[in-house]
Amino acid sequence: MVLIDDVRIKVAGGDGGNGSMATLRMPTGTKSYPDGGDGGNGGDVYTVPSSNISDLNQFRYVKSVVADDGGKGLGKNQHGKNGEDKTILLPPGTKIIDEATGEEIEMTDQVDPVLIASGGRGGRGSHGFRPGPAHYTYTNEGGRGERKNLHLILSLIADAGFIGFPNAGKSSLLARLTNATPKIGNYPFTTIEPSLGTMPARRTGGGKVVLADIPGIIEGASSGRGLGITFLKHIEKTKVLLNCITCEDPNPLKTYQLVHKEFEEFNVKLNEKREVILLTKKDLTTEDELKEKVKILSEFNRTIIPVSIYDDESIKKLTEVILRNTI
Ligand SMILES: Nc1nc2c(ncn2[C@@H]2O[C@H](COP(=O)(O)OP(=O)(O)O)[C@@H](O)[C@H]2O)c(=O)[nH]1
Ligand SMILES: [Mg+2]
Structure with a gap:
């Protein structure tokens, strides 16, 4: 499944029900009294942020949200039923833009629902109108619900971000752990924006952890070259960095230092961020070589996890470490 984070939808308040034009029939010779009830109001559409949701996948196929129409008024002055409201739960951080007006609302952590499209008012029934044909000229139609x-x-x-040089295996790990479908292979410059995926976190009762695959760090990124500032900014917000160094790398020490040199130039605080070192593609190396690389990197006092996308055990371990560091 893909992660949907940008979508266009239609919303509409329900239409108001028509008012009834009923007339109470009295015995012949006496006056008749209009007794038609009012139509019910159309339901409203609200949005409210919910931290249990972390994507817009609910709109993958369903592209419209329409509140119920109000019921029509009935004789004996019976009021039509009000249409039920609809509430859209959105992940915090969602920006809602009204395409007609350009008006923007940001879903933050507020708890009060925001009215997005109001329902039409119910039409007036004939009750209370003066008897006689004149009342038939009153408009009794319900109002239309607002459409947007x-x-x-x-x-x-992102809660956790994969960093590292191109070809380190970042996109593959993101694809292995989440619902994301990033491009795998040597595509260091195809995406400037990080790709994101969500990983279920059952421990928290249905919560999700957001992982980012942050495109290849290159020398000079901190001075605005290459992918530069955009991705370093993303890194800043994550709770933990997953620093990917491939086992194919003949000099993991130098690679580690280069990545950190970039951090230092951009913002020293990044070096204080929680970080896990992933020795990736461990299936391409021998036990001895792997041990040697772990030893070399151990001087940085970080958790080191050898992983391979082909080794379920290592993926399981990585999942646990990510959960432990993000929740
Ligand atoms: N043998 C092996 N190959 C891997 C592994 N992870 C990734 N690769 C391969 O390494 C190449 C680069 O992977 P990719 O995920 O695109 O790296 P990125 O540039 O860091 O995002 C691709 O050809 C992957 O198929 C692994 O665990 N084992
Ligand atoms: Mg990649």
Whole structure:
């Protein structure tokens, strides 16, 4: 499944029900009294942020949210049923843009629902109108519900970010652990924006952990070259960095230092961030070589996990470490 973080939907309040034009028939010779009830109001559409949701996948196929129409009024002055409201739960951080007006609302952590499209009012029934044909000229139609085209954009803040040089295996790990489908292979410059995926976190009762594959770090990124600032900014917000160094690397020490040199130039605080070193593609090396590389990197006092996308045990371990560091 892909992660949907940008979607266009239609929302509409329910239409108001028509008022009834009923007339209470009295015995012949006496006056008749209009007794038609009012139509019910159309339901409203609300949005409310929910931290149990971390994507916009609910709109993958369903592209519209329409509240129920109000029921029509009936004779004997019976009021039509009000249409039920609809509430859209959105992940915090979703920006809602009204395409017609450009108006923007950001779903933050507030708890109060925001009215997005109001329902039409129910039409007036004939009750209380003066008897006689004149009342037939009153309009009793229910009002139309408000209709809007909305653009929803979710800026996900990643809990954990894969960093490292191109070809280190970042995209493969993201694809292995999450619902994301990033391009795998040597595509260091195809995406400037990090790809994101969510990983279920059952421990927290259905919560999700957001992982980011942050495109290849290259020398000079901190001075604005290459992918530069955009991705370093993303790194800043994550709770833990997953520093990927491939076992194919003949000099993991130098690679580690280069990545950290970039951090230092951009923002020293990044060096204080929680970090796990992933020795990736461990299936391409021997036990002895792996031990040697772990030893070399152990001087940095970080957790080191050898992983391979082909080794379930290592993926399981990585999952646990990510959960432990992000929740
Ligand atoms: N043998 C092996 N190959 C891997 C592993 N992980 C990734 N690769 C390969 O390494 C190459 C680069 O992987 P990719 O995920 O695109 O790296 P990225 O540039 O860091 O995102 C691809 O050809 C992958 O198929 C692994 O665990 N074992
Ligand atoms: Mg990649």
